[in-house]
Amino acid sequence: MDRRQKKTREAIFKAFTELLAEKNYNQIAVQDIIDAADIGRTTFYAHFETKDYLLKDLCEELFGHIIDTAMGLPHGHYHYSCGTETDSVFLHLLRHLQENDRNILELLACQNNEIFLRYFKSNLKKLIMIQYADKGLLQNSKLPQDYLVNHISSSFVETVEWWLSHKMQQTPEQMTEYFLSVIEPILRS
Amino acid sequence: MDRRQKKTREAIFKAFTELLAEKNYNQIAVQDIIDAADIGRTTFYAHFETKDYLLKDLCEELFGHIIDTAMGLPHGHYHYSCGTETDSVFLHLLRHLQENDRNILELLACQNNEIFLRYFKSNLKKLIMIQYADKGLLQNSKLPQDYLVNHISSSFVETVEWWLSHKMQQTPEQMTEYFLSVIEPILRS
DNA sequence: ATGATACAAAACAAGCTGTTCTGTATTTGC
DNA sequence: GCAAATACAGAACAGCTTGTTTTGTATCAT
Numbered sequence: 487m488d489r490r491q492k493k494t495r496e497a498i499f500k501a502f503t504e505l506l507a508e509k510n511y512n513q514i515a516v517q518d519i520i521d522a523a524d525i526g527r528t529t530f531y532a533h534f535e536t537k538d539y540l541l542k543d544l545c546e547e548l549f550g551h552i553i554d555t556a557m558g559l560p561h562g563h564y565h566y567s568c569g570t571e572t573d574s575v576f577l578h579l580l581r582h583l584q585e586n587d588r589n590i591l592e593l594l595a596c597q598n599n600e601i602f603l604r605y606f607k608s609n610l611k612k613l614i615m616i617q618y619a620d621k622g623l624l625q626n627s628k629l630p631q632d633y634l635v636n637h638i639s640s641s642f643v644e645t646v647e648w649w650l651s652h653k654m655q656q657t658p659e660q661m662t663e664y665f666l667s668v669i670e671p672i673l674r675s
Numbered sequence: 676m677d678r679r680q681k682k683t684r685e686a687i688f689k690a691f692t693e694l695l696a697e698k699n700y701n702q703i704a705v706q707d708i709i710d711a712a713d714i715g716r717t718t719f720y721a722h723f724e725t726k727d728y729l730l731k732d733l734c735e736e737l738f739g740h741i742i743d744t745a746m747g748l749p750h751g752h753y754h755y756s757c758g759t760e761t762d763s764v765f766l767h768l769l770r771h772l773q774e775n776d777r778n779i780l781e782l783l784a785c786q787n788n789e790i791f792l793r794y795f796k797s798n799l800k801k802l803i804m805i806q807y808a809d810k811g812l813l814q815n816s817k818l819p820q821d822y823l824v825n826h827i828s829s830s831f832v833e834t835v836e837w838w839l840s841h842k843m844q845q846t847p848e849q850m851t852e853y854f855l856s857v858i859e860p861i862l863r864s
Numbered sequence: 865a866t867g868a869t870a871c872a873a874a875a876c877a878a879g880c881t882g883t884t885c886t887g888t889a890t891t892t893g894c
Numbered sequence: 895g896c897a898a899a900t901a902c903a904g905a906a907c908a909g910c911t912t913g914t915t916t917t918g919t920a921t922c923a924t
Contacts, residue, residue, distance in 0.1 A: 526903040600789035671860035
Protein backbone atom coordinates (compact mmCIF):
# COMPACT_ATOMS: atom_id res chain seq x y z
CA MET A 487 0.00 0.00 0.00
CA ASP A 488 1.10 3.53 -0.71
CA ARG A 489 3.09 5.06 2.11
CA ARG A 490 0.94 8.20 1.95
CA GLN A 491 -2.30 6.28 2.11
CA LYS A 492 -1.18 4.32 5.13
CA LYS A 493 -0.04 7.48 6.85
CA THR A 494 -3.31 9.37 6.42
CA ARG A 495 -5.38 6.31 7.17
CA GLU A 496 -3.66 5.93 10.52
CA ALA A 497 -3.79 9.65 11.15
CA ILE A 498 -7.57 9.46 10.71
CA PHE A 499 -7.85 6.43 13.00
CA LYS A 500 -5.72 8.16 15.61
CA ALA A 501 -7.71 11.37 15.46
CA PHE A 502 -10.99 9.48 15.56
CA THR A 503 -9.91 7.39 18.54
CA GLU A 504 -8.78 10.44 20.47
CA LEU A 505 -12.02 12.25 19.73
CA LEU A 506 -14.06 9.24 20.83
CA ALA A 507 -12.27 9.29 24.15
CA GLU A 508 -13.60 12.75 24.90
CA LYS A 509 -16.77 13.10 22.86
CA ASN A 510 -19.88 11.15 22.01
CA TYR A 511 -19.84 9.48 18.61
CA ASN A 512 -22.89 11.43 17.49
CA GLN A 513 -21.31 14.67 18.57
CA ILE A 514 -18.20 14.13 16.49
CA ALA A 515 -18.43 15.80 13.10
CA VAL A 516 -16.45 14.63 10.12
CA GLN A 517 -15.00 18.12 10.17
CA ASP A 518 -13.64 17.49 13.66
CA ILE A 519 -11.84 14.37 12.48
CA ILE A 520 -10.45 16.23 9.47
CA ASP A 521 -9.16 19.02 11.69
CA ALA A 522 -7.71 16.67 14.29
CA ALA A 523 -6.04 14.50 11.68
CA ASP A 524 -4.84 17.63 9.91
CA ILE A 525 -5.75 16.46 6.46
CA GLY A 526 -7.67 17.87 3.54
CA ARG A 527 -11.39 17.54 3.31
CA THR A 528 -11.16 15.66 0.03
CA THR A 529 -8.68 13.23 1.49
CA PHE A 530 -11.05 12.01 4.16
CA TYR A 531 -13.79 11.23 1.71
CA ALA A 532 -11.28 9.52 -0.54
CA HIS A 533 -10.57 7.09 2.29
CA PHE A 534 -13.97 6.67 3.93
CA GLU A 535 -17.35 7.04 2.35
CA THR A 536 -18.87 8.19 5.64
CA LYS A 537 -18.26 8.39 9.38
CA ASP A 538 -20.06 5.09 9.91
CA TYR A 539 -17.76 3.28 7.50
CA LEU A 540 -14.78 4.73 9.30
CA LEU A 541 -16.11 3.25 12.53
CA LYS A 542 -16.73 -0.08 10.86
CA ASP A 543 -13.20 -0.25 9.46
CA LEU A 544 -11.71 0.74 12.79
CA CYS A 545 -13.63 -2.00 14.58
CA GLU A 546 -12.67 -4.66 12.09
CA GLU A 547 -9.02 -3.78 12.30
CA LEU A 548 -9.14 -3.66 16.09
CA PHE A 549 -11.05 -6.81 16.96
CA GLY A 550 -9.65 -8.79 14.10
CA HIS A 551 -6.28 -8.19 15.67
CA ILE A 552 -7.44 -8.95 19.22
CA ILE A 553 -9.16 -12.19 18.36
CA ASP A 554 -6.39 -13.36 16.07
CA THR A 555 -3.79 -13.04 18.79
CA ALA A 556 -6.13 -14.67 21.29
CA MET A 557 -6.37 -17.66 19.03
CA GLY A 558 -2.63 -17.89 19.05
CA LEU A 559 -1.96 -16.71 15.56
CA PRO A 560 1.50 -15.24 15.13
CA HIS A 561 1.64 -11.49 15.56
CA GLY A 562 5.19 -10.84 16.65
CA HIS A 563 4.42 -9.78 20.22
CA TYR A 564 5.23 -11.45 23.50
CA HIS A 565 3.15 -14.54 24.14
CA TYR A 566 2.37 -15.09 27.77
CA SER A 567 2.05 -18.51 29.29
CA CYS A 568 -0.27 -19.75 26.61
CA GLY A 569 -0.17 -23.36 25.79
CA THR A 570 -1.04 -24.41 29.32
CA GLU A 571 -4.34 -26.27 29.50
CA THR A 572 -5.67 -24.34 32.49
CA ASP A 573 -4.84 -21.04 30.84
CA SER A 574 -8.09 -20.14 29.19
CA VAL A 575 -8.37 -17.97 26.14
CA PHE A 576 -10.29 -15.57 28.31
CA LEU A 577 -7.39 -14.96 30.64
CA HIS A 578 -5.28 -14.37 27.58
CA LEU A 579 -7.80 -11.84 26.29
CA LEU A 580 -7.97 -9.99 29.58
CA ARG A 581 -4.19 -9.74 29.75
CA HIS A 582 -4.19 -8.49 26.23
CA LEU A 583 -6.70 -5.81 27.18
CA GLN A 584 -4.74 -4.83 30.27
CA GLU A 585 -1.77 -4.23 28.04
CA ASN A 586 -4.02 -1.71 26.29
CA ASP A 587 -2.92 -2.69 22.85
CA ARG A 588 -3.84 -0.07 20.28
CA ASN A 589 -5.66 2.07 22.83
CA ILE A 590 -8.58 -0.29 22.71
CA LEU A 591 -9.37 0.46 26.33
CA GLU A 592 -10.20 4.06 25.58
CA LEU A 593 -12.69 2.87 23.03
CA LEU A 594 -14.26 0.23 25.25
CA ALA A 595 -14.57 2.70 28.10
CA CYS A 596 -15.82 5.65 26.07
CA GLN A 597 -19.37 6.78 25.64
CA ASN A 598 -21.06 4.84 22.86
CA ASN A 599 -18.94 1.85 23.76
CA GLU A 600 -21.91 -0.29 22.71
CA ILE A 601 -20.60 0.09 19.19
CA PHE A 602 -17.34 -1.60 20.08
CA LEU A 603 -18.85 -4.04 22.50
CA ARG A 604 -21.12 -5.25 19.73
CA TYR A 605 -18.14 -6.02 17.52
CA PHE A 606 -16.31 -7.51 20.46
CA LYS A 607 -19.21 -9.80 21.22
CA SER A 608 -19.65 -10.80 17.62
CA ASN A 609 -16.02 -11.83 17.35
CA LEU A 610 -16.16 -13.59 20.70
CA LYS A 611 -18.95 -15.84 19.53
CA LYS A 612 -16.76 -17.28 16.82
CA LEU A 613 -14.01 -17.78 19.35
CA ILE A 614 -16.31 -19.55 21.79
CA MET A 615 -17.68 -21.81 19.11
CA ILE A 616 -14.14 -22.93 18.32
CA GLN A 617 -13.12 -23.10 21.95
CA TYR A 618 -16.06 -25.05 23.36
CA ALA A 619 -17.87 -26.78 20.51
CA ASP A 620 -14.93 -29.08 19.88
CA LYS A 621 -14.97 -30.24 23.46
CA GLY A 622 -18.68 -30.93 23.28
CA LEU A 623 -19.39 -28.66 26.22
CA LEU A 624 -22.16 -26.86 24.38
CA GLN A 625 -24.09 -30.06 23.79
CA ASN A 626 -24.61 -31.11 27.40
CA SER A 627 -27.13 -28.51 28.23
CA LYS A 628 -30.85 -28.45 27.60
CA LEU A 629 -30.44 -24.95 26.26
CA PRO A 630 -30.28 -24.14 22.54
CA GLN A 631 -26.68 -23.86 21.50
CA ASP A 632 -26.94 -20.36 20.13
CA TYR A 633 -28.62 -19.18 23.31
CA LEU A 634 -25.74 -20.61 25.27
CA VAL A 635 -23.05 -19.17 23.01
CA ASN A 636 -24.76 -15.81 23.15
CA HIS A 637 -24.94 -16.00 26.93
CA ILE A 638 -21.28 -16.86 27.31
CA SER A 639 -19.99 -14.17 25.00
CA SER A 640 -22.32 -11.57 26.49
CA SER A 641 -21.21 -12.52 29.95
CA PHE A 642 -17.59 -12.09 29.00
CA VAL A 643 -18.24 -8.70 27.47
CA GLU A 644 -20.15 -7.69 30.59
CA THR A 645 -17.26 -8.91 32.68
CA VAL A 646 -14.88 -6.70 30.75
CA GLU A 647 -17.26 -3.77 31.08
CA TRP A 648 -17.56 -4.34 34.82
CA TRP A 649 -13.79 -4.52 35.07
CA LEU A 650 -13.43 -1.22 33.23
CA SER A 651 -16.04 0.46 35.41
CA HIS A 652 -13.94 -0.58 38.41
CA LYS A 653 -10.85 0.93 36.83
CA MET A 654 -9.29 -2.49 36.29
CA GLN A 655 -8.16 -2.77 39.86
CA GLN A 656 -8.58 -6.54 39.80
CA THR A 657 -6.01 -8.80 38.22
CA PRO A 658 -6.81 -10.60 34.98
CA GLU A 659 -6.61 -13.84 36.96
CA GLN A 660 -9.22 -12.60 39.42
CA MET A 661 -11.53 -11.53 36.61
CA THR A 662 -11.12 -14.87 34.87
CA GLU A 663 -12.15 -16.55 38.10
CA TYR A 664 -15.25 -14.38 38.34
CA PHE A 665 -16.17 -15.10 34.78
CA LEU A 666 -15.58 -18.83 34.92
CA SER A 667 -17.48 -19.23 38.17
CA VAL A 668 -20.48 -17.72 36.42
CA ILE A 669 -20.14 -19.78 33.25
CA GLU A 670 -18.77 -23.18 34.19
CA PRO A 671 -21.73 -24.33 36.33
CA ILE A 672 -23.93 -24.09 33.27
CA LEU A 673 -21.68 -26.12 31.04
CA ARG A 674 -21.72 -29.00 33.47
CA SER A 675 -25.49 -29.20 33.74
CA MET B 676 -50.83 19.32 33.09
CA ASP B 677 -52.30 21.35 30.27
CA ARG B 678 -54.39 19.30 27.87
CA ARG B 679 -52.53 20.80 24.91
CA GLN B 680 -49.10 20.03 26.35
CA LYS B 681 -50.00 16.43 27.00
CA LYS B 682 -51.36 16.07 23.50
CA THR B 683 -48.28 17.38 21.70
CA ARG B 684 -45.95 15.55 24.04
CA GLU B 685 -47.59 12.25 23.17
CA ALA B 686 -47.73 13.16 19.50
CA ILE B 687 -43.98 13.67 19.60
CA PHE B 688 -43.41 10.39 21.43
CA LYS B 689 -45.61 8.57 18.95
CA ALA B 690 -43.90 10.08 15.93
CA PHE B 691 -40.48 9.39 17.40
CA THR B 692 -41.32 5.79 18.19
CA GLU B 693 -42.64 5.18 14.71
CA LEU B 694 -39.59 6.73 13.13
CA LEU B 695 -37.29 4.65 15.28
CA ALA B 696 -39.00 1.52 14.03
CA GLU B 697 -37.96 2.29 10.48
CA LYS B 698 -34.84 4.45 10.77
CA ASN B 699 -31.63 4.61 12.69
CA TYR B 700 -31.58 7.07 15.58
CA ASN B 701 -28.74 9.02 14.04
CA GLN B 702 -30.55 9.24 10.75
CA ILE B 703 -33.66 10.76 12.27
CA ALA B 704 -33.62 14.55 12.08
CA VAL B 705 -35.56 16.70 14.48
CA GLN B 706 -37.30 17.97 11.38
CA ASP B 707 -38.53 14.45 10.66
CA ILE B 708 -40.08 14.20 14.10
CA ILE B 709 -41.67 17.62 13.70
CA ASP B 710 -43.15 16.64 10.35
CA ALA B 711 -44.36 13.26 11.56
CA ALA B 712 -45.90 14.71 14.71
CA ASP B 713 -47.36 17.51 12.62
CA ILE B 714 -46.42 20.28 15.01
CA GLY B 715 -44.64 23.59 14.75
CA ARG B 716 -40.89 23.83 14.90
CA THR B 717 -41.02 26.09 17.93
CA THR B 718 -43.28 23.68 19.74
CA PHE B 719 -40.80 20.87 19.63
CA TYR B 720 -38.04 22.93 21.15
CA ALA B 721 -40.43 24.20 23.77
CA HIS B 722 -40.89 20.60 24.91
CA PHE B 723 -37.46 19.09 24.42
CA GLU B 724 -34.14 20.83 24.49
CA THR B 725 -32.67 18.36 22.01
CA LYS B 726 -33.23 14.99 20.38
CA ASP B 727 -31.17 13.29 23.05
CA TYR B 728 -33.36 14.66 25.81
CA LEU B 729 -36.42 13.43 23.97
CA LEU B 730 -34.93 9.97 23.95
CA LYS B 731 -34.07 10.19 27.61
CA ASP B 732 -37.60 11.22 28.56
CA LEU B 733 -39.11 8.50 26.42
CA CYS B 734 -36.96 5.87 28.07
CA GLU B 735 -37.76 7.03 31.54
CA GLU B 736 -41.47 7.00 30.90
CA LEU B 737 -41.29 3.61 29.25
CA PHE B 738 -39.16 1.65 31.65
CA GLY B 739 -40.48 3.38 34.69
CA HIS B 740 -43.86 2.02 33.68
CA ILE B 741 -42.57 -1.47 32.89
CA ILE B 742 -40.67 -1.89 36.10
CA ASP B 743 -43.43 -0.40 38.23
CA THR B 744 -45.96 -2.89 36.97
CA ALA B 745 -43.48 -5.71 37.31
CA MET B 746 -43.09 -4.83 40.95
CA GLY B 747 -46.84 -5.16 41.33
CA LEU B 748 -47.67 -1.54 41.72
CA PRO B 749 -51.25 -0.70 40.73
CA HIS B 750 -51.62 0.39 37.14
CA GLY B 751 -55.17 -0.50 36.27
CA HIS B 752 -54.43 -3.26 33.79
CA TYR B 753 -55.02 -6.98 33.96
CA HIS B 754 -52.69 -8.76 36.36
CA TYR B 755 -51.82 -12.28 35.33
CA SER B 756 -51.32 -15.02 37.83
CA CYS B 757 -48.99 -12.97 39.92
CA GLY B 758 -48.88 -13.63 43.58
CA THR B 759 -47.91 -17.26 43.07
CA GLU B 760 -44.54 -18.04 44.57
CA THR B 761 -43.20 -19.86 41.52
CA ASP B 762 -44.18 -17.03 39.26
CA SER B 763 -41.00 -15.03 39.04
CA VAL B 764 -40.90 -11.36 38.28
CA PHE B 765 -39.05 -12.28 35.13
CA LEU B 766 -41.91 -14.33 33.77
CA HIS B 767 -44.15 -11.40 34.54
CA LEU B 768 -41.84 -9.09 32.63
CA LEU B 769 -41.66 -11.36 29.62
CA ARG B 770 -45.44 -11.63 29.48
CA HIS B 771 -45.62 -7.89 29.75
CA LEU B 772 -43.26 -7.57 26.81
CA GLN B 773 -45.16 -10.11 24.75
CA GLU B 774 -48.25 -8.00 25.26
CA ASN B 775 -46.21 -5.25 23.56
CA ASP B 776 -47.36 -2.54 25.90
CA ARG B 777 -46.70 0.91 24.51
CA ASN B 778 -44.96 -0.50 21.45
CA ILE B 779 -41.89 -1.17 23.51
CA LEU B 780 -41.05 -4.13 21.32
CA GLU B 781 -40.49 -1.96 18.29
CA LEU B 782 -38.01 0.03 20.29
CA LEU B 783 -36.20 -2.97 21.72
CA ALA B 784 -35.97 -4.58 18.30
CA CYS B 785 -35.00 -1.48 16.34
CA GLN B 786 -31.55 -0.44 15.30
CA ASN B 787 -29.80 1.44 18.10
CA ASN B 788 -31.66 -0.69 20.59
CA GLU B 789 -28.61 -0.41 22.83
CA ILE B 790 -30.05 2.87 23.96
CA PHE B 791 -33.15 1.20 25.30
CA LEU B 792 -31.41 -1.91 26.50
CA ARG B 793 -29.15 0.28 28.59
CA TYR B 794 -32.12 1.83 30.34
CA PHE B 795 -33.78 -1.54 30.61
CA LYS B 796 -30.72 -2.99 32.29
CA SER B 797 -30.35 -0.06 34.60
CA ASN B 798 -33.91 -0.42 35.83
CA LEU B 799 -33.57 -4.18 36.10
CA LYS B 800 -30.69 -3.85 38.51
CA LYS B 801 -32.89 -2.07 41.00
CA LEU B 802 -35.52 -4.74 40.56
CA ILE B 803 -33.04 -7.55 41.11
CA MET B 804 -31.65 -5.91 44.21
CA ILE B 805 -35.12 -5.84 45.68
CA GLN B 806 -36.02 -9.29 44.44
CA TYR B 807 -32.93 -11.19 45.54
CA ALA B 808 -31.14 -9.16 48.17
CA ASP B 809 -33.95 -9.65 50.67
CA LYS B 810 -33.73 -13.40 50.30
CA GLY B 811 -29.99 -13.30 50.88
CA LEU B 812 -29.29 -15.03 47.58
CA LEU B 813 -26.71 -12.49 46.58
CA GLN B 814 -24.61 -13.10 49.67
CA ASN B 815 -23.95 -16.80 49.16
CA SER B 816 -21.54 -16.39 46.34
CA LYS B 817 -17.86 -15.59 46.42
CA LEU B 818 -18.51 -12.99 43.77
CA PRO B 819 -18.84 -9.27 44.51
CA GLN B 820 -22.51 -8.40 44.80
CA ASP B 821 -22.50 -5.74 42.13
CA TYR B 822 -20.76 -8.09 39.72
CA LEU B 823 -23.48 -10.61 40.36
CA VAL B 824 -26.32 -8.12 40.03
CA ASN B 825 -24.80 -6.85 36.82
CA HIS B 826 -24.47 -10.35 35.50
CA ILE B 827 -28.07 -11.25 36.27
CA SER B 828 -29.59 -8.13 34.77
CA SER B 829 -27.35 -8.34 31.71
CA SER B 830 -28.29 -11.96 31.24
CA PHE B 831 -31.95 -11.12 31.36
CA VAL B 832 -31.55 -8.33 28.83
CA GLU B 833 -29.60 -10.68 26.60
CA THR B 834 -32.34 -13.25 26.99
CA VAL B 835 -34.92 -10.75 25.84
CA GLU B 836 -32.70 -9.75 22.92
CA TRP B 837 -32.23 -13.39 21.94
CA TRP B 838 -35.98 -13.88 22.16
CA LEU B 839 -36.60 -10.92 19.89
CA SER B 840 -34.01 -12.11 17.38
CA HIS B 841 -35.94 -15.39 17.23
CA LYS B 842 -39.16 -13.51 16.60
CA MET B 843 -40.54 -14.45 20.01
CA GLN B 844 -41.54 -17.90 18.88
CA GLN B 845 -40.88 -19.33 22.33
CA THR B 846 -43.37 -18.91 25.15
CA PRO B 847 -42.57 -16.61 28.05
CA GLU B 848 -42.52 -19.72 30.25
CA GLN B 849 -39.90 -21.34 28.01
CA MET B 850 -37.77 -18.21 28.08
CA THR B 851 -38.04 -17.96 31.84
CA GLU B 852 -36.78 -21.54 32.05
CA TYR B 853 -33.81 -20.72 29.83
CA PHE B 854 -32.99 -17.67 31.87
CA LEU B 855 -33.35 -19.33 35.26
CA SER B 856 -31.32 -22.37 34.25
CA VAL B 857 -28.48 -19.99 33.45
CA ILE B 858 -28.81 -17.93 36.61
CA GLU B 859 -29.94 -20.22 39.40
CA PRO B 860 -26.87 -22.47 39.48
CA ILE B 861 -24.79 -19.45 40.40
CA LEU B 862 -26.99 -18.35 43.25
CA ARG B 863 -26.71 -21.75 44.90
CA SER B 864 -22.93 -21.81 44.90
C1' DA C 865 -63.79 37.93 30.88
C1' DT C 866 -58.94 38.24 31.19
C1' DG C 867 -54.35 37.21 31.93
C1' DA C 868 -51.38 33.36 31.20
C1' DT C 869 -49.98 29.71 28.55
C1' DA C 870 -49.34 26.83 24.34
C1' DC C 871 -48.92 26.84 19.80
C1' DA C 872 -48.04 28.15 14.44
C1' DA C 873 -45.45 30.22 10.81
C1' DA C 874 -41.69 32.29 8.91
C1' DA C 875 -37.25 33.87 8.75
C1' DC C 876 -32.53 33.74 10.41
C1' DA C 877 -27.35 32.68 11.10
C1' DA C 878 -24.47 29.14 11.76
C1' DG C 879 -22.77 24.75 11.03
C1' DC C 880 -22.12 20.24 8.68
C1' DT C 881 -22.17 17.32 4.54
C1' DG C 882 -20.61 15.51 0.34
C1' DT C 883 -19.02 16.90 -4.19
C1' DT C 884 -16.33 19.23 -7.72
C1' DC C 885 -12.59 21.68 -9.44
C1' DT C 886 -7.71 23.11 -9.88
C1' DG C 887 -3.09 22.58 -8.73
C1' DT C 888 0.89 20.33 -6.16
C1' DA C 889 3.66 16.57 -4.23
C1' DT C 890 4.83 11.78 -4.04
C1' DT C 891 5.16 7.17 -5.59
C1' DT C 892 5.59 3.45 -8.88
C1' DG C 893 6.66 1.27 -13.32
C1' DC C 894 9.84 1.19 -16.75
C1' DG D 895 16.19 8.89 -13.82
C1' DC D 896 11.71 9.93 -16.33
C1' DA D 897 6.93 9.77 -16.98
C1' DA D 898 2.48 8.40 -15.85
C1' DA D 899 -0.34 7.35 -12.07
C1' DT D 900 -1.73 8.24 -7.69
C1' DA D 901 -2.51 10.82 -3.28
C1' DC D 902 -3.17 14.97 -1.39
C1' DA D 903 -4.43 20.27 -0.36
C1' DG D 904 -7.36 24.14 -0.81
C1' DA D 905 -11.26 26.46 -2.04
C1' DA D 906 -15.77 26.87 -3.37
C1' DC D 907 -20.55 25.01 -3.88
C1' DA D 908 -25.47 23.69 -2.98
C1' DG D 909 -28.28 21.44 0.13
C1' DC D 910 -29.63 20.30 4.43
C1' DT D 911 -30.12 20.53 9.69
C1' DT D 912 -30.04 23.05 13.81
C1' DG D 913 -31.59 26.14 17.35
C1' DT D 914 -33.34 30.86 17.97
C1' DT D 915 -36.17 34.86 17.36
C1' DT D 916 -40.20 37.33 16.17
C1' DT D 917 -45.02 38.09 15.49
C1' DG D 918 -49.54 36.66 15.82
C1' DT D 919 -53.36 33.29 17.11
C1' DA D 920 -55.86 29.82 19.80
C1' DT D 921 -56.76 27.69 24.14
C1' DC D 922 -56.65 27.11 29.05
C1' DA D 923 -57.38 28.38 34.17
C1' DT D 924 -59.68 31.19 37.50
